[in-house]
Amino acid sequence: MLEIWVRDALSDVLRSYLKDIGQNGDLSTFLPKGVRLEFPKKEGFGDISTPVAMHLSPQLKTPPRKIAEFLHASLSALPLFQSVDIAGPGYLNFTFSEQAVRRTLLQILDPHADLVVGEEGKRRVLVEFVSANPTGPLHVGHGRGAAYGDALSRILRAAGHDVTTEYYINDAGNQMEMLGRSTCLAWRKLQRTVSESEETAFLKGATPYKGDYIREIAQEMIDSPGLLSPEETRAALDPLAPETGYLGKFTEYSQNRIMDGIREDLQKFEVPFDGFFSEKILHEKKGGEGTDAISVWINRVREASLQESEAGVPDVYESDGALWLRTTVLGDDKDRVLLRSDGRLTYFAADIAYHALKMERGFDVLIDVWGADHHGYIPRMNAAVKTLSLILDHPVEFRVALIQLVSLVRDGRPVSMSTRGGEFVTLREVLDEVGVDATRFSYLTRSHESSLEFDLNKAKERSMDNPVYYVQYAHARVRSLLRQAETRGLTLPSSWTDGDLEALREPAERDLVRFMDRFSAVVNDVTRSLEIHPLTEFLTDLAGRYHHFYFHHRILSQEPQDRGLMIARIALSIAAGRVLEKGLGLLGISAPDVM
RNA sequence: GCGCCUGUAGCUCAAUCGGACAGAGCAACAGCCUUCUAAGCUGUGGGUUGGGCGUUCGAUUCGCCCCGGGCGCACCA
Numbered sequence: 001m002l003e004i005w006v007r008d009a010l011s012d013v014l015r016s017y018l019k020d021i022g023q024n025g026d027l028s029t030f031l032p033k034g035v036r037l038e039f040p041k042k043e044g045f046g047d048i049s050t051p052v053a054m055h056l057s058p059q060l061k062t063p064p065r066k067i068a069e070f071l072h073a074s075l076s077a078l079p080l081f082q083s084v085d086i087a088g089p090g091y092l093n094f095t096f097s098e099q100a101v102r103r104t105l106l107q108i109l110d111p112h113a114d115l116v117v118g119e120e121g122k123r124r125v126l127v128e129f130v131s132a133n134p135t136g137p138l139h140v141g142h143g144r145g146a147a148y149g150d151a152l153s154r155i156l157r158a159a160g161h162d163v164t165t166e167y168y169i170n171d172a173g174n175q176m177e178m179l180g181r182s183t184c185l186a187w188r189k190l191q192r193t194v195s196e197s198e199e200t201a202f203l204k205g206a207t208p209y210k211g212d213y214i215r216e217i218a219q220e221m222i223d224s225p226g227l228l229s230p231e232e233t234r235a236a237l238d239p240l241a242p243e244t245g246y247l248g249k250f251t252e253y254s255q256n257r258i259m260d261g262i263r264e265d266l267q268k269f270e271v272p273f274d275g276f277f278s279e280k281i282l283h284e285k286k287g288g289e290g291t292d293a294i295s296v297w298i299n300r301v302r303e304a305s306l307q308e309s310e311a312g313v314p315d316v317y318e319s320d321g322a323l324w325l326r327t328t329v330l331g332d333d334k335d336r337v338l339l340r341s342d343g344r345l346t347y348f349a350a351d352i353a354y355h356a357l358k359m360e361r362g363f364d365v366l367i368d369v370w371g372a373d374h375h376g377y378i379p380r381m382n383a384a385v386k387t388l389s390l391i392l393d394h395p396v397e398f399r400v401a402l403i404q405l406v407s408l409v410r411d412g413r414p415v416s417m418s419t420r421g422g423e424f425v426t427l428r429e430v431l432d433e434v435g436v437d438a439t440r441f442s443y444l445t446r447s448h449e450s451s452l453e454f455d456l457n458k459a460k461e462r463s464m465d466n467p468v469y470y471v472q473y474a475h476a477r478v479r480s481l482l483r484q485a486e487t488r489g490l491t492l493p494s495s496w497t498d499g500d501l502e503a504l505r506e507p508a509e510r511d512l513v514r515f516m517d518r519f520s521a522v523v524n525d526v527t528r529s530l531e532i533h534p535l536t537e538f539l540t541d542l543a544g545r546y547h548h549f550y551f552h553h554r555i556l557s558q559e560p561q562d563r564g565l566m567i568a569r570i571a572l573s574i575a576a577g578r579v580l581e582k583g584l585g586l587l588g589i590s591a592p593d594v595m
Numbered sequence: 596g597c598g599c600c601u602g603u604a605g606c607u608c609a610a611u612c613g614g615a616c617a618g619a620g621c622a623a624c625a626g627c628c629u630u631c632u633a634a635g636c637u638g639u640g641g642g643u644u645g646g647g648c649g650u651u652c653g654a655u656u657c658g659c660c661c662c663g664g665g666c667g668c669a670c671c672a
Contacts (some may be wrong), residue, residue, distance in 0.1 A: 088614090174671075375598085375667065
């Protein structure tokens with residue numbers, strides 16, 4: 001909370017300064033981006049610093065150092081600070097008083113206080129992620145989205161939001177039919193030879209889904225008598241027979257098996273979902289005869305665009321026998337088809353209905369986590385959500401997190417990742433080889449907007465060179481210390497007081513507290529930027545500071561005169577352990593007691 | 596051709612919506628275990644931030660122009 005205290009104190013002083021020089025006291029007119037606080041990277045610049053004097057200088061036509069001097073005079077007397085210095089072009093560098101540092105440590109130790117304090121009001125957020133098509137197992141790219149979406153959801157919850165996670169299943173349309181055909185073809189091949197001409201004709205020239213999983217599913221179907229009736233079996237084996245209901249059986253069975261596998265993978269990866277939303281539902285006609293949800297929403301958009309065409313609602317129009325939405329009025333570079341001339345709905349139409357339903361369910365913020373190859377889809381979805389916001393008179397914030405590609409490396413060589421022909425590395429394989437914690441950590445060390453090189457050898461290395469274990473070990477070290485203290489018969493205070501901490505004098509101790517204090521701000525930053533890796537980096541940094549402290553300072557002691565210091569250092573260790581445990585938890589990574 | 600991401604130490608990446616001398620980890624080299632787990636700690640070397648011009652008190656960050664890498668530009672999903 002040190003940061004908040006500084007911000008408040010600085011804001012007060014700035015307001016009175018502005019009044020003194022005859023300006024209005026509204027900070028936002030002078031500092032539209034707010035009061036900036038920085039954490040100096042270098043020693044000697046204080047615990048926290050601000051460039052506000054430089055920011056105000058041009059507008060007040062006053063040299064930054066002069067402004068800084070005034071602020072200095074008012075701030076340096078506060079008990080919060082041990083000292084306030086003016087440095088460089090006009091930086092104000094603050095060094096906290098010991099009292100302020102202890103107060104912060106007490107807060108971290110308080111079991112009734114949250115380590116993360118949300119900085120925004122509570123909002124209802126839907127995070128949709130993974131949403132991989134049920135046409136094959138999850139691969140390492142999906143894994144990155146899963147780790148990201150899950151961590152983001154945990155972080156948003158920690159920051160006080162009401163979060164729901166959802167997986168959207170694209171279980172309608174062409175590709176599902178192709179999946180059925182692919183399985184059926186494999187099923188035939190397991191029972192007899194299939195000529196190339198038969199194969200091409202059956203697949204209608206398209207490329208089938210391949211890979212072992214398709215063959216396994218086909219084998220399962222053979223091994224499960226009763227799945228297909230004798231008539232269906234005969235028809236499915238006979239290329240000349242009409243393609244009747246049997247194809248649907250293959251589609252349904254394949255899809256269910258694959259979706260089961262995906263759910264297992266997610267469970268193994270410890271990524272829970274609050275819900276799975278099936279696209280199929282959007283296509284179903286209510287009561288057998290009514291209108292499906294997609295058509296309902298297309299009609300609502302169409303009606304709205306007729307009535308309110310001047311309010312900036314894109315209109316729905318017909319052209320070349322298809323139905324279009326004029327997304328170009330909202331920034332898209334071309335209009336998009338909703339209903340194709342062959343009478344089939346596009347995926348875009350389904351997505352509009354799906355997002356409309358999300359909004360109807362009352363969410364204020366919609367976050368979609370997509371693979372980077374879908375980025376061309378953003379403008380049209382933006383346009384769609386804006387349109388729906390107008391229609392429903394319910395403005396929502398729509399954000400897309402694009403997850404860049406993952407390339408696997410083993411033994412210094414890239415691992416082939418062609419999805420065609422089923423030659424990809426599945427998430428399951430990586431989990432079996434590397435483990436959940438190391439896999440998640442590896443995914444979350446880099447910005448999701450940068451492509452990621454996933455080095456299998458490094459990720460699974462169980463050593464001090466692997467950052468996951470480095471961070472986990474810091475936590476285990478604290479627990480080990482506490483066990484040790486317990487075996488020595490030490491009793492700790494049931495609640496901590498300022499007096500318990502007074503023995504802390506070392507720079508490494510102060511540094512730890514000051515650093516831990518940033519945790520809440522780091523977490524809150526994630527909710528704004530949607531960048532998770534700063535939190536991962538923070539934890540690595542904190543672990544390093546704890547290891548440093550631990551190595552250089554003896555904690556447990558038998559000497560009676562060291563008792564006060566021992567108690568204080570144990571308190572510090574407990575605090576570090578709390579922050580590490582909480583932070584790892586937000587990333588979905590375990591905080592082991594023993595390693 | 597247009598759009599999005601990207602180019603920083605040998606490698607993988609950071610750098611707080613323009614801030615102080617561009618930082619970590621790995622790799623390399625040199626050290627530290629009769630004491631709370633050495634899965635740890637300490638030190639050394641390593642950079643024209645792809646190139647150029649501009650805006651600014653200040654640019655890895657913003658703008659423009661080149662060069663290179665990834666992805667996308669369907670009545671596909």
